[in-house]
Amino acid sequence: MKGPVKILIVDDHQLMIDGMMELLQNHGNHEIVATAISAKRALEILVNTSIDVLITDVNMPEMKGTEFILEVKKTYPEIGIIAVSMHQEKHIVKDVLKAGADSYVLKHSTQNELIEAVEKTATGENFVSTAVTKMLVDDIKYPSIEELLSEREREIITLVVKEYTGKQIAEELFISEKTVETHKRNIFRKTNTSTLVGLTKFAIEHQLV
Numbered sequence: 001m002k003g004p005v006k007i008l009i010v011d012d013h014q015l016m017i018d019g020m021m022e023l024l025q026n027h028g029n030h031e032i033v034a035t036a037i038s039a040k041r042a043l044e045i046l047v048n049t050s051i052d053v054l055i056t057d058v059n060m061p062e063m064k065g066t067e068f069i070l071e072v073k074k075t076y077p078e079i080g081i082i083a084v085s086m087h088q089e090k091h092i093v094k095d096v097l098k099a100g101a102d103s104y105v106l107k108h109s110t111q112n113e114l115i116e117a118v119e120k121t122a123t124g125e126n127f128v129s130t131a132v133t134k135m136l137v138d139d140i141k142y143p144s145i146e147e148l149l150s151e152r153e154r155e156i157i158t159l160v161v162k163e164y165t166g167k168q169i170a171e172e173l174f175i176s177e178k179t180v181e182t183h184k185r186n187i188f189r190k191t192n193t194s195t196l197v198g199l200t201k202f203a204i205e206h207q208l209v
Contacts (some may be wrong), residue, residue, distance in 0.1 A: 004031035007121040008049065010042040010068075011035075011084070012054040013082035016107075020055060020084075020114065027115050039068035046072070051079060052122050058096055066099040073100030080121035088132050089205045090139050102201075103127040145206045148190055154208055156183050160196070161203045 007030055011017050017035045024030040032048055036042040045129070054072060058065035069081055083101040086108070093104055103117045106129040117127040125138045128136070149157070152173070159169045167185075170177045195198045203209045 004029045005053055005118060006031050006033045006051045007053045007055060007118065007192055008033060008051045009035045010037075010039065010054065010060070012037050012057060012059075012061050013043060016057070016084075023111050023114065024118060027111075028119065030118065035116075039063040039071075041067075042068070044069065046076060053080045053082060053118055055082045055084060055118070058083050058087065058092070066095050069096065069099040069101050077138075080124070082090055082114075082117050082121050088129075089170065090135055091101060091205070091207055093128075093136070094194055105129050106131060145208070149187065153183055153187050153190070156180065157187055157191075157203050157208050160184065160187075161200050161209050162195075 005028070007024065009017050009020050009023065009044045011020075014037065021032050021035070025032060032195070033051055036045055039056075040062050042054070042056070053064060056065065056068060060068060063071075065083065065085075069083065072079060072081060080103070081101045082103040082105055083096045084105050084107055087093075087107055096104060103121045103126055105114055105117045105127070109129045109131075113127075115127055120127040145154070155173060156169060159172060160208070164172065166177045166180045169175075169180045173180075188194055188199065191199060191202045193202055200209075
């Protein structure tokens with residue numbers, strides 16, 4: 001690419017904007033042409049501003065990050081989009097990438113990862129943080145939630161996370177408490193968890209609740 005990479009940074013925290021600006025201006029041929037603290041303001045800027053790369057937080061006020069990315073890609077398909085997020089849950093990552101983000105960088109990533117993401121995105125390539133890549137690879141290597149757990153086990157997880165007792169689960173599903181306990185042992189084994197907190201996190205990540 002000839003000339004500097006023209007960048008728009010969007011984040012509702014000025015501190016994050018300032019940090020990314022300083023990093024990118026001091027490393028590589030980058031030009032921060034504008035910043036915005038909301039998706040609405042960013043869309044106004046894009047009307048009259050030519051950029052190569054948009055760096056945007058996923059959690060934005062006024063408009064969901066996925067909605068913002070969809071809108072930008074629909075109107076400005078030539079712009080490379082880097083989603084920056086603290087979340088690495090696979091359903092969030094997949095939703096953001098499906099919305100049109102070209103790259104996905106975690107907020108706790110190294111500075112080099114953000115720089116690499118900008119360089120690759122500016123030339124039409126994709127970049128995903130190392131931790132996210134591992135998660136996506138694991139998702140391919142290991143069975144889906146439907147393959148891992150039976151329908152009955154998924155029902156029980158939902159009730160366990162809602163803090164139903166074994167007796168209440170048995171009454172709800174018309175099975176014995178002994179059967180409930182057997183299912184719960186299998187669930188903890190299959191999900192590689194051992195506590196309610198761990199199981200709740202698993203249930204949220206796999207959209208069971």
